[in-house]
Amino acid sequence: MNTSIVVQNLKCEGCVNTILKKIEGIKGVGSLEVNVENSTVSFKVINNDVLLKVKEKLSSMGYPAVDDENSFVKKAQSYVSCAIGKVS
Numbered sequence: 001m002n003t004s005i006v007v008q009n010l011k012c013e014g015c016v017n018t019i020l021k022k023i024e025g026i027k028g029v030g031s032l033e034v035n036v037e038n039s040t041v042s043f044k045v046i047n048n049d050v051l052l053k054v055k056e057k058l059s060s061m062g063y064p065a066v067d068d069e070n071s072f073v074k075k076a077q078s079y080v081s082c083a084i085g086k087v088s
Helices: 013-024 048-060 072-087
Strands: 002-006 029-035 040-045
Touching: 002 048, 013 029, 013 040, 013 048, 013 072, 040 048
Parallel strands: none
Antiparallel strands: 002 040, 029 040
């Protein structure tokens, strides 16, 4: 199943690098693409359970879906994820 999630706090290629590394590690995810301009994470998943894992992982890294809460903690997590992505 092809899907796209519009996320919050996606700012740069550092964010993209972190998202790619972390989401590619989830079994059942394929064809992963991240678009900074549209703030979208697009991918194929084998079922809804995997989709929920992806959404949870994105949120835990500071990139919640647009319909989820974007707390101060989530914003701070995104800055950390971004910095890690720039370094690695």
